[in-house]
Amino acid sequence: MRAVRVHRVHRACLIAALAALLAACGSDSHSIVDYGPATPDPEVRARQVAAAWDGSPAAEAWREGYHPMADSSQWPDGTPQKLTLRGELPALPRESGRVAWSGGGSLPLPLLPARTAYDALDLGDPGAARTVTGARLGTMTQLTSRGPATVPAWLFTVEGYDTPLKRAAVAPSAPPERPIGPAAEEFQANGVLSQVDRLVEVSDEGRSVTVIVMHGSCDDGARVDVLETDGSVVLSASVTGVDDGPCDASLHAEKVTVRPAAPLGDRMLLDAFTGLPVPYGSAEGPSLSWS
Secondary structure, X not given: OHHHHHHHHHHHXXXXXXXXXXXXXXXXXXXXXXXXXXXXXXXXXHHHHXXXXXXXXXXXXXXXXXXXXOOOEEOOOOOOOOEEEOOOOOOXXXXXXXXXXXXXXEEEEEXXXXXXXXXXXXXXXXXXXXXXXXXXXXXXXXXXXXXXXXXXXXXXXXXXXXXXXXXXXXXXXXXXXOOOOOOOHHHHHOOOOEOEEEEXXXXXXXXXXXXXXXXXXXXXXXXXXXXXXXXXXXXXXXXXXXXXXXXXXXXXXEEEEEOOOOOOOOOEEEEOOOOOEOOEXXXXXXXXXXX
16 A cells, blocks of 8 residues: 555656646646546545544444354354255244353343244255254354354254254344445545455454455456554455456455454454445355345
């Protein structure tokens, strides 16, 4: 990003010099040159996003909620599989459950029926599928925006496995009202900033973060720059090596891993383009709570 700023400084100096030269040559209207708007600065935008969220009521509301940063399904062997159900699933034993964080604090939330949790696991055609024979209400450990938490979960019995298939029995909290709008269209038009599609992994100690960024067929791929504050980590996605020639409209998903200078901890992970927290999503797409 530093090289970009130097380039802009040179451009600004050139424009100023040309303007002075034209002024010295007289007021001929045919001498006026329109250079168009300056390229937006993604670092300035990232700082605006951080300033809007850090210490805001929206950030406080976010930290009080349940926002998963890991999959809400935990498969016995770590690999999602097609399922088929044999028999009936149990009814809700009670109306609500409680998410409890290892660092302290808890949040009561409505429980989801076992059928709702099972349908979220359904991967389509049951051909050569594993058979689910029952379920019971229990708990699972899940990484969230507030750190590890014990979450109510449906534990499904799957033929061929000694350990259950776990699915969170509570829905994520709704995102708070945003304190800043999305970036101006000029950012994307100039190719200096694009949206972080979704978060796919946070390392156990929060020292690395992996996200999905979309890019086109006529560039060299995606990059993600990081701006850190005490309250947030802002990700600025862009593409490199853009070709100005003919290009098809296809998009490609690329995994990009960034390593903040300090562990993520309970700092908010924000997207500079949207001005929103980066949603967690599986390989199939973002969390349903963001749809």
